[in-house]
Amino acid sequence: MTDALKNINPNVSVDCVVFGFDNEKLNVLLIEQKMANKDKVQFALPGDLIVDEESLDDAANRVLEEITGISGIFLRQFKAFGDPNRVSDIKDLDWLKSYRRNPQARVITVAYLALVKMDEFQPEASSFAERVFWQELESMPSLAFDHNKILNEALDRLRDDFVNHRTGFELLPELFTLGHIQKLYEIILGKELDKRNFRKKILKEKLVSATNQKQTGVLHKPAILYTLNHDNI
Amino acid sequence: MTDALKNINPNVSVDCVVFGFDNEKLNVLLIEQKMANKDKVQFALPGDLIVDEESLDDAANRVLEEITGISGIFLRQFKAFGDPNRVSDIKDLDWLKSYRRNPQARVITVAYLALVKMDEFQPEASSFAERVFWQELESMPSLAFDHNKILNEALDRLRDDFVNHRTGFELLPELFTLGHIQKLYEIILGKELDKRNFRKKILKEKLVSATNQKQTGVLHKPAILYTLNHDNI
DNA sequence: TCCCCAAGTGTAAAAAATACACTAAGTTTG
DNA sequence: CAAACTTAGTGTATTTTTTACACTTGGGGA
Incomplete structure (x- = not known):
């Protein structure tokens, strides 16, 4: 125009x-x-x-x-x-x-x-x-x-x-770790969350799936990489 | 103006x-x-x-x-x-x-x-x-x-x-029964609610108090009248 | 006195939320 | 190559919340 x-x-x-x-x-x-x-x-x-x-x-x-x-x-x-x-x-x-x-x-x-x-x-x-x-x-x-x-x-x-878990995952890279999601939530909400409870909840929602890949090049135990279940959202 | x-x-x-x-x-x-x-x-x-x-x-x-x-x-x-x-x-x-x-x-x-x-x-x-x-x-x-x-x-x-129970009670008369609240919720939400569970939840929120009065003139067991806890909202 | 009608009540089961501590697997450093 | 470091990953017990469900009560009307 x-x-x-x-x-x-x-x-x-x-x-x-x-x-x-x-x-x-x-x-x-x-x-x-x-x-x-x-x-x-x-x-x-x-x-x-x-x-x-x-x-x-x-x-x-x-x-x-x-x-x-x-x-x-x-x-x-x-x-x-x-x-x-x-x-x-x-x-x-x-x-x-x-x-x-x-x-x-x-x-x-x-x-x-x-x-x-x-x-x-x-x-x-x-x-x-x-x-x-x-x-x-x-x-x-x-x-x-x-x-x-x-x-x-x-x-x-x-x-x-x-x-209310209505948003968030779309901010993550193609492959991400559960730690990444948790950090995202912690930053947005401005407070720390319990690791085990957070994982339980995220996995129960079935919006993400584990791949068979792992992080590389990190100076600690490499985490399993997850990916979004696009069809489930 | x-x-x-x-x-x-x-x-x-x-x-x-x-x-x-x-x-x-x-x-x-x-x-x-x-x-x-x-x-x-x-x-x-x-x-x-x-x-x-x-x-x-x-x-x-x-x-x-x-x-x-x-x-x-x-x-x-x-x-x-x-x-x-x-x-x-x-x-x-x-x-x-x-x-x-x-x-x-x-x-x-x-x-x-x-x-x-x-x-x-x-x-x-x-x-x-x-x-x-x-x-x-x-x-x-x-x-x-x-x-x-x-x-x-x-x-x-x-x-x-x-x-989310963020509203509703202000629609009731000065004195009301728990049945009145339930009916209000049922009408707004467009579905029936379980009486006992509804009462439990409402009373736990402590937004209403029982008075020592009862309904009169109703053709069934008269209900206890409740009143709003204005300070608690 | 009997009937009608909504009031009023408790419990068991399932689901969800919370608190909490150790081992595992890599990388780096000495 | 061993030790140190760092985040990943995991299970259980407890409490709280949600859900499902059926009988007795008290007043008015007939």
């Missing part, structure tokens, strides 16, 4: 909370923009106004790709944010003016959530963002607008999904 | 799915409008465009009160709907023209959910709606726009809340 045909809706945006898993820590995809006065920077979740001809889901996917180059991931809507003061701060306005025609418009945003393997997605800055990068959740800076609030609600939702 | 001061946002609406419980069946609050050609009627969920100066939550409460006279209930946001074709049907447009300045505008709607005691809320038609009424869920007619879809998703969400 060319710009000429785009019918940008000034009142509705989408924001994407993309969590990235690197086998160690939980990260979030952020963008950085220079402020108008050049000596300060602003961090934000990737997001933008929607186009009238697309669905909200399509908008989320398009915006994420345009801003970060990331596409083809499963983005799930989790909540709309519509406080009339959510875009009110002077610093936000200053920034907004640089790229929106009508920076004072009331904007409600529909927030989306995703979880991906970090190393499969190398974000690339677009003209829109000065920089796109993975930020560790533990040292999250202050974000534009109400984006810290949106992020916190996204994290609650993500954990809820993990507790 | 007078009309003159209202800054109506043409792109964002709220819709309210208000479930009503009458101790027998689950109902939904609907509005009826005459079509332009007067010989057909249209049913819909109560909803309308938001005003720029209010939050989404405030908009949902205002709109519900304006259209149906119902106020002071807990409305919970559950999802935004934004398919560009959601308001496309000829019959919908015909109707929309009668009260919106710009009936062709792309509208995304944020849907809210509530559950109330029917007999505490006598809906009253406003100028906006020809009629406001409780419709039994079992015989739901075809609704305007994508309102049947919105309703179905609301029901899924409501049941999910009940399964």
